[in-house]
Amino acid sequence: MIRRLKYHEVDFQKYTKCLENSVQKNWYARKEVLDELSGNWEVLVYEDYKAVLPVPLKKKFGINFVIMPLFCQQLGVFSEKDDVVINDYFLRFLKKNYIVFLYSFNQHNSFSEGLSIKKNYTIPVSDYVILRRKKYFKGRKSTAKCAQHLIYREIELNQEHLSFIEKHFKGLKKETDIKKFKDYLNFLHHNKSLKLCAAYLDDKLINVAVVVDENTQLSLLALINDENYKTENGPSFLIDRILNIYIHQKKFNFMGSNIRGIEVFFKSFGAELRAYPYLQSKILEKLS
Incomplete structure (x- = not known):
């Protein structure tokens, strides 16, 4: 069978x-x-x-x-x-x-x-104005509004921008994992499936959202921030601007997180829970 x-x-x-x-x-x-x-x-x-x-x-x-x-x-x-x-x-x-x-x-x-489940959050194709008015958390509306002094740009994958990503990307400690990430970025770029959305403070690059661009969906692969500019609220600005531009034609996939703070961040844009089941060995469960 x-x-x-x-x-x-x-x-x-x-x-x-x-x-x-x-x-x-x-x-x-x-x-x-x-x-x-x-x-x-x-x-x-x-x-x-x-x-x-x-x-x-x-x-x-x-x-x-x-x-x-x-x-x-x-x-x-x-x-x-x-x-x-x-x-x-x-x-x-x-x-x-x-x-x-x-x-x-x-x-x-x-x-x-x-089976055990993991959490994922997505926003379906929506009217941005209605999404922002009815589904954004009140605090997220305010934070995104306060960050409107930032400048939004969609940038190319080049050595300058790759260096920013390498310097500020957290969560990958092994050199082999960092190389894999860079190889994946090049793969996405080669297949015209990579979108790099950036926030600038004047001429200074301070945040980058790495997004996988599919026919009907955008997926957030990484949100990379220069922590020296944390008070500028670049992540809120970036996600809000991406939704403003694209949510009327493509759904947005936040790619999930079981970390409470990140989960709340995703939900604050009106994202809906889309849990998925998984199978894990007892050994990994004890280590995780």
């Missing part, structure tokens, strides 16, 4: 068609994106590509295990209709045939078994 296909065995025409016709389709499951972020992955297939589940792998000490690649938020089951029964088949197969450290399904996947 479910087949495990190595990378070279996958019919990527059928795989891509399944993704494009699925109700769960997302950026992360695309072949070119997984090639970039994982490099080592295979696919579980139900019947003749009626449903698929991409499986990213990492090898250590000669053992392959499943773990979500850096910068990859959700994978899971992709099919024309989300089916609990089919999803359960995939879940059981995954548990039985792999060593799973961490695997995130997507927000549309439902299971008969209760």
Whole structure:
């Protein structure tokens, strides 16, 4: 019923068609994106590509295990209709045939078994004026208004801007992770899927929002701030301006956070909770 296909065995025409016709389709499951972020992955297939589940792998000490690649938020089951029964088949197969450290399904996947969930926040295509008036938190309206002295620009990926990102990006301590992030930025740029939205104080660059630009969605990959200018409220200014320009045609995905302060920041723009299930080993649960 479910087949495990190595990378070279996958019919990527059928795989891509399944993704494009699925109700769960997302950026992360695309072949070119997984090639970039994982490099080592295979696919579980139900019947003749009626449903698929991409499986990213990492090898250590000669053992392959499943773990979500850096910068990859959700994978899971992709099919024309989300089916609990089919999803359960995939879940059981995954548990039985792999060593799973961490695997995130997507927000549309439902299971008969209760799984842990992670939080994600999105804003659907909206009228900006109504969104700001009715759904922004009062404090966020005020903060965004107070930051209108800043200048908004969409900038190119060049060495100057890359240096700003490297200097101020927090959360990536390993050199290999920093390199992976830069490689991913170049990949996005090459595929015309990168948008760098910047806030300037006069001629000084103080904030950059790194955004993945898809056909129908913008996704916030990183919000990078020069902490010397924290009182200028650049992050609020940037998100508000991006929504002003684009929310009438593209939904906005904040990419989630379980950190309370960041979660409240996302919600304050009227973002809605879109939780997604995940499977994690007991070892990782203790370490996290």
